[in-house]
Amino acid sequence: MIALRSAKEIAAMRKAGLVVWRALALARSMVRPGVTTGEIDKAVERFFAAQGVQPLFKGVPGKVPYPAVTCISVNEEVVHGIPGPRKLKPGDIVSIDTGCRAGGWCGDAAATFILEPVPERVRLLVQVTRDVLRLAIRLLREKSYWSEVAAEMERFVKQHGFSVVEAFVGHGIGRNMHEDPQVPNFVSDLLRRGGDFRIQPGLVIAVEPMVNMGSKRVRLMPDYWTQVTADGLPSAHFEHTIAITGDGPVVLTAGPRGELDFEPSDPDEARAISETADQLRLPRKEQSGQP
Numbered sequence: 001m002i003a004l005r006s007a008k009e010i011a012a013m014r015k016a017g018l019v020v021w022r023a024l025a026l027a028r029s030m031v032r033p034g035v036t037t038g039e040i041d042k043a044v045e046r047f048f049a050a051q052g053v054q055p056l057f058k059g060v061p062g063k064v065p066y067p068a069v070t071c072i073s074v075n076e077e078v079v080h081g082i083p084g085p086r087k088l089k090p091g092d093i094v095s096i097d098t099g100c101r102a103g104g105w106c107g108d109a110a111a112t113f114i115l116e117p118v119p120e121r122v123r124l125l126v127q128v129t130r131d132v133l134r135l136a137i138r139l140l141r142e143k144s145y146w147s148e149v150a151a152e153m154e155r156f157v158k159q160h161g162f163s164v165v166e167a168f169v170g171h172g173i174g175r176n177m178h179e180d181p182q183v184p185n186f187v188s189d190l191l192r193r194g195g196d197f198r199i200q201p202g203l204v205i206a207v208e209p210m211v212n213m214g215s216k217r218v219r220l221m222p223d224y225w226t227q228v229t230a231d232g233l234p235s236a237h238f239e240h241t242i243a244i245t246g247d248g249p250v251v252l253t254a255g256p257r258g259e260l261d262f263e264p265s266d267p268d269e270a271r272a273i274s275e276t277a278d279q280l281r282l283p284r285k286e287q288s289g290q291p
Contacts (some may be wrong), residue, residue, distance in 0.1 A: 002172060002180045004022045005203025008103070010243045010250070013174070014206065016107035017252035019051050019100050019242050022263040023272065025107055025255070027070065027096045029277045031113045035090050037042055037072040040096070041083035043280040045069040050280075056099035056106060056177045063224040070112075071097040073226070078210055078218050078235040081167055081227040090115050095237040097208075106177050109253035110239035111262050121213065122234055127158045129211040129236035131186070134260065136207050137242060140199055140249040146183065147191045149199070154186040157211055165210035165235070167218050167227070173206045173241055185209040201246050208239030211276055212280055 005013070014170050023044050030040045048055050048069060055069035055283065066082075072082030073095040074088070081095070088094060097110035112126050117227050139149045157164050170183030181197045182190060183205050197203075212218075217230035241252045251258070257265050264270040 002197060002203065004049075004173055004200070005174060005204050005243065006202070007245070010202075010204065010245065010252070011014075011172075012103055013107065013241070014252050015102055016102035016105050017051065017109070017254070018107075018256065019048070019053050019102055019253050020098060020109045020241075020253050020257075021262060023047055023100070023256050024096060024097055024111055025264055025269075027098070027109070028113055028262045029092050029273055030281070031088060031096075031115065033087075033115060035088050037074070037081070037083040037086050037088070037094075039073060039281060040050050040234040041068045041070045042097055043163070043277060046081040046274065046280045051100075051102070056098075056101060056108065066225060069098060071095075073097075073208065073235070076229045077234050078165060078212070078227045078229060079237060080227050082204065082223055082225055082267070088115060091118055093118065093122060093204040093234055093236060095238065098201070098236065101177075104175060106173050106175070107241050107253050108173055108177055108239060109241060110208060110237050112236040112238060124160065125162060125211060125213050125234060126236045128162060129209055130238050130261075131206060132209045132211065133238040133240060133250065137240070137249055137251060137260075140242060140244060140291070143197050143199055145198055145272060146181070147187055147196045150184055150191065151187050153209060157185075161211045163214065163216035165212055165218060165264050168210060168217055169209075170206045170208045170239070173191060173204055174198050181205070183207055199244055201244050203244040204252070206239055206241050210239065212236045253260040
């Protein structure tokens with residue numbers, strides 16, 4: 001059942017969303033050659049601890065409980081990449097997904113960052129994935145049902161010659177990270193069979209397009225978590241937590257000035273995040289590897 005949230009509850013969720021935005025801005029500031037994915041994860045974990053919030057990802061049940069507070073997926077990795085000793089290098093694209101619970105309410109967001117130089121087609125993949133999320137945010141103001149938004153998202157991606165991942169979808173979010181409804185980025189069988197839902201005030205959803213350069217198919221790696229493209233081509237991932245209010249959609253995981261990207265527009269905020277990254281970075285010997 002879909003839970004519709006009050007204005008007071010949505011305001012409480014904004015607090016978690018802003019912590020998530022700052023965590024991803026911190027992670028973005030660390031994405032550079034030679035930095036390990038484990039270093040980024042540990043910095044975000046320490047940031048969450050300093051903020052007094054609960055990471056959502058660490059300990060999620062599975063064959064192996066998820067061991068980190070972020071998912072960091074590089075190049076052909078689609079989602080759920082486990083941070084570890086892998087060093088980033090020029091030419092990588094790096095998708096970072098994280099979430100937290102603050103005051104009993106959840107926020108969840110993701111973005112893909114580029115380590116230049118990359119081929120133009122890879123840059124376009126990241127741009128299209130970013131833009132299709134922005135398209136969805138705009139359409140949430142104009143459409144009445146999610147299927148209408150999903151159809152436009154799918155059409156936009158395919159117009160650029162890319163494919164929408166269908167194995168994973170967005171989700172409702174509130175007291176828990178994953179709630180009803182399922183939020184596919186394409187017109188799924190579920191939507192066709194009556195799983196569609198109205199876009200109405202109080203709805204809070206995490207919209208997260210995952211877009212592959214080639215085939216939409218994915219496969220699971222032996223670590224039981226990391227999903228990679230079946231054809232080995234790159235993938236990109238963006239996500240925001242969005243509430244529908246009487247005034248339209250509100251991005252709860254945007255920055256303090258409404259930034260949809262995880263780059264501060266305020267110089268003081270940018271400086272504070274850079275200083276936080278320096279303070280939270282751990283010596284290499286303290287970084288944990290993959291399980």
